Amino acid sequence: xxxxxxxxxxxxxxxxxxxxxxxxxxxxxxxxxxxxxxxxxxxxxxxxxxxxxxxxxxxxxxxxxxxxxxxxxxxxxxxxxxxxxxxxxxxxxxxxxxxxxxx
Numbered sequence: 001x002x003x004x005x006x007x008x009x010x011x012x013x014x015x016x017x018x019x020x021x022x023x024x025x026x027x028x029x030x031x032x033x034x035x036x037x038x039x040x041x042x043x044x045x046x047x048x049x050x051x052x053x054x055x056x057x058x059x060x061x062x063x064x065x066x067x068x069x070x071x072x073x074x075x076x077x078x079x080x081x082x083x084x085x086x087x088x089x090x091x092x093x094x095x096x097x098x099x100x101x102x103x
Contacts, residue, residue, distance in 0.1 A: 001029070001030050001033070006026070006027065009026065009030075010027060035049075
């Protein structure tokens with residue numbers, strides 16, 4: 001794999017750019033290859049690698065759960081904001097009616 005191309009894909013993915021399925025496969029393979037090489041360089045055993053992979057998986061599940069909760073909260077905030085705007089308009093209309101009736 002071309003190192004520069006993989007770094008470019010990594011940068012694009014890090015910035016939130018949507019990658020094609022092929023690009024994602026290439027990037028994941030490069031990550032795995034890079035991780036394996038780093039483990040060799042640091043003398044990390046395959047058992048330790050598996051422990052790290054399991055931890056990474058659990059952390060990703062937790063991240064996904066929190067992101068889902070954030071998205072739910074965001075939708076609730078949007079609904080409340082819309083309702084608040086409607087209530088503000090209604091209050092303004094009622095204030096205008098009161099001002100007309102008072103005059």
